[in-house]
Amino acid sequence: MTETDARTAWRTYAVGGLPPLLETALSCFVEHGYHGTTIRTVASRAGLSVPGLYHHYASKQALLVAIVSHAMDELWRRSTAALEEAGDDVRRRLDLLVECLVLFHAHRRDLAFIASSEIRSLTGEARTTYIAARDRQQRLMDRVIEDGVARRVFTTPYPREAARAVVTMCTGVSQWYRAEGEHTPQALAERYRAMVRMTVGAS
Template identity: 40%
Template sequence: MNARSPEALVRDTGRRNEAVILNAALEAFGTRGFNGASMRDVAKGAGTSLSNLYNYFPSKSKLLAAVLRHANDELQHRVLRAVEEAGDDAPSQLREAVRAHVGFVVDHQVATLVATNEVRYLEPDDRTALVSHRDATQATFERIIDQGAADGAFRTPYARDAARAILSAVAAIASWYRRDGALSRGQLAEQYARYALALLEGPLPR
């Protein structure tokens, strides 16, 4: 598998054929970019007609918005589940939140790249909605960091900027990670969790 091969990001939407279309769109956007990909390319990749594709999505921008919404929903689900299972202390919650985010980036590398590079092509309302959803994910990290700063677990004087720095570093993994590289998925997740805790001047796991 190529390091940037498209992943099956969408497995079910409750509407027949929609998941196939969204995954085909992810492949097209990841391979050709938003401007280079056409609705005809997506229809061909999904094994459907162009007219049927337009029954689901009225424009290429709306199709991109749906792909990015599914990507963010999956990321948010993973992070929230990891935090819920981590326990009550901030360092453990942060470690597991970062590990979950790294796991998402590795599992959905193309989706992460598309979300980073193609978001500017969204229509204003869709961009506003996506930013709001992304802010909700960032808010989870901010809450954990605020808790750790308040109880003394995190000693950094820059707590308010830390969440953005951590999330940016993790998202950047998508631009260079290779599945046949030196680090496994688990090793990379652990490494970035340690980076995050070191950035916050928190206790490192033994």
Template identity: 40%
Template structure:
């Protein structure tokens, strides 16, 4: 399920609950906002999403606020999915990223961010509306690049086994070369609120689904006794990979390419009986 479909389903459910609470029939409300009953029903069941004008009319009629759809993630340009360059980051974002990794989101303040980047607090607020917005922007960028590189790695393969190897390698390399971003995306998601929390949850689910799809493809429907289910296997591969930032420095900072090859071997042992 895509993030947009999930968002639409949640909104449709809220609209239906508000309609029922007001004692409005489906046809009555549809006529009031200029929709067909069938279109309104599809929206309430998450099968479609009306345009902005109809959503505004429904919002006004039912007094249900309509959250803006999340903007598309800003994905840094990259040549090959294996190649990493330094990311251009503005001073406020860099200071926020460093502090959120060092002290945690809740342990960092806007004043600390201002001091770290040599600005006043007012200067920071000129660049970003709130500390939460800064966190959301950083996580969007991290998840956007992670998924984009994963999709590029998947496309750059011939056959299921190579797709699995490329996906694992891509995720390992991202968690080494973009370690602060990867750490933030994994460890501070709990600090997100409202629609941003849902947005990032859907991004994480999308990444897990990419791995589950390739595990299913590799196994070709194998169901022999003792075989760990596809979903569990995919989640185990992702989990062991996203934990790399937790031990990498203390583990001697192994060569990224060697580490990726080791993780590919582990993943293949988990996938193939």
């Protein structure tokens, strides 16, 4: 892989992305919800005994924590790679970060949906860690839009609120996107890039 290929790999998605046992747990959580899923159900679908599953993960909470951690780590890696590709051009930084968010929430729809919707099921330190990762991710968009306003490239008088609105719009893709629908993830990302430019008042 060339240096350019490595830098742009954030757009590329393989099928799945999680270890098989976590993929099985994710499917169960999507189908039944976290609280509606039993360890026995996950073990059965994974072809394991309950003790066999506990050998890998100590509890259902541990499965959820691993899934959520994977989601936030992958999104962070892809987002920082997108910004690295964009360089110092603030318009391009906005475009590529929006593209990254939309692609992730379309290609990793189930993963992103559970990571967002089941925050209520995380407990203790796991919840604190997730919120910190989510806030760190949000600050990427905050900084891009604030920088664009400071450079007088974006004209929104509400940069912080605009940043939150943009991230909410992009992450919401996981709630409704379907691969068999009207748009490919890339086509959808292009539309979102255009809408976001209007939102921030890009000159």
